[in-house]
Amino acid sequence: MNHPSSQRCGLIAIVGAPNSGKSSLINVLVKNKVAIVSDKPHTTRQAVYGIVCHEDLQSIFIDTPGMVLSPQDPLQNYMRKTARQSLKEANISVVVIDVDRAHHKANRLLLNASIQREIPTLVVLTKIDNWKDKSRLLPLIESYRDFESNVVGFFPVSSHTLQGIEELELALQNLLTPGAWMFPADMKTQLSFEVGLSEITREKLFWSLHQEIPYRLNVLTEKWYWxxxxxxxxxxxxxxxxxxxxxxxxxxxxLGQEGRRIRHVGLLARQEIQSQHRCDVHLFLHVTINPTWIERHYG
Known part of the structure; x- marks a missing residue:
């Protein structure tokens, strides 16, 4: 273990509009799956820490819920507050902008909030693998030039091809300040074991369902044992x-017709848990109805 006097550490908030690629970026930076990912907005509901240790450096990436501009219920309000609180706690801010939705209103709101906090702010342009013509990136960056004097830099990246990731990592490491590490060297996330299990199943449900249904459900691990x-x-x-x-x-x-969907979700979740923990997994899923679960959890 490195001597505490030589250590550097930092809390790095990853913020952005819903479905901008924050969770995928965190998983790439941590080089481990700590955040669930789907193509639907509002997948991330709570702040999830991804912890990276390298030599004397510890980077703590905070995956935040997508910034909801006009919350419609207690869950969305909770997610908005969580994103704002994470930004307040951070030493460094990374504002993630999906190149295909580069002018989402949340982008400028979050950039202004980061700059007002007077912390180092980086602008990360994600999903650039969607654009074959990379010359389109320059006009996009130019459209945010009014922030240029207040940000560390603009970083076009792809979490899929890893283009630009190394440059982003180096820039973030250079911004870490002297301080003792906040977490043990072998810790990858602050999520409890049972919450991590729940998140895996919730991810598989998000991928298997459509429209608003994933957003309106919750997964709780009630019991587990080895x-x-x-x-x-x-x-x-x-x-x-x-x-x-x-x-x-x-x-x-x-449930799906004759229980097919829930069996498929269970199979996918079980396979991922088995892969993560390298053991046989027995997973039992039960579905219940509670019209007020959102109000009870987040009201």
Whole structure:
């Protein structure tokens, strides 16, 4: 372990509009899957830490919910507050802008908020692999030149091809300030084990469902334990999870015809958990209806 006097550390808030690629970016920077990813907005509901240690440096990336401009319910209001609070706590801000939605109103709002905090601010342009003609990036950057004197730089990146990631990493490392590490060297995220299990299943539900249904559901790991198989002597993980929805129609969609969708979701979740923990996994999913679960959790 490096001596505390030589250590540098920093909290780096990753903020942006909904579905701008924040979670994918964090997973690439951490080189480990700590945040779930989907192509739907409002996937991230709480601040998720991705922790990277390199020599004397510890970078703590905070994956935040997408900035909701006009919250419509307690959950969206909670997500908006979480994003703002994460920005207040951070030493460095990374404003993530999806190149295909470069003029979303949240982008300038977040840039202004970062600059007002007087912390180093980087602008990261994500999903550049969607653009074959990279010359289009220059006019996009020019459209944000009124922020130029207040930001460290503009970094076009692709979380898919890893283009531009190394340059971004070096820029962030250079901004870390002297200070003792906040987390142990082997820690990758602050999420508890059971929450991590719930998030995996929620991700598979997001990918399997459409429209507003994923946003209106919750996954809770009610019980889990390790045990050794008496016959094979191999370690096994047994998990029981509850999926909560608001309406009977939503429950039917989650279950699917003759239970096909929920079985498919369970299979995908089990495969990922097995891959992460290198053991046999037994996963049991149950769906319940609670019309007020959002108000009870976030009201």
């Amino acid at each position: 045990r050794k198989n008496k016959r094979t002597k191999q370690k096994e993980l047994w998990i029981w999870q509850n999926i909560t929805v608001e309406k009977e129609g939503q429950k039917k969609l989650v």
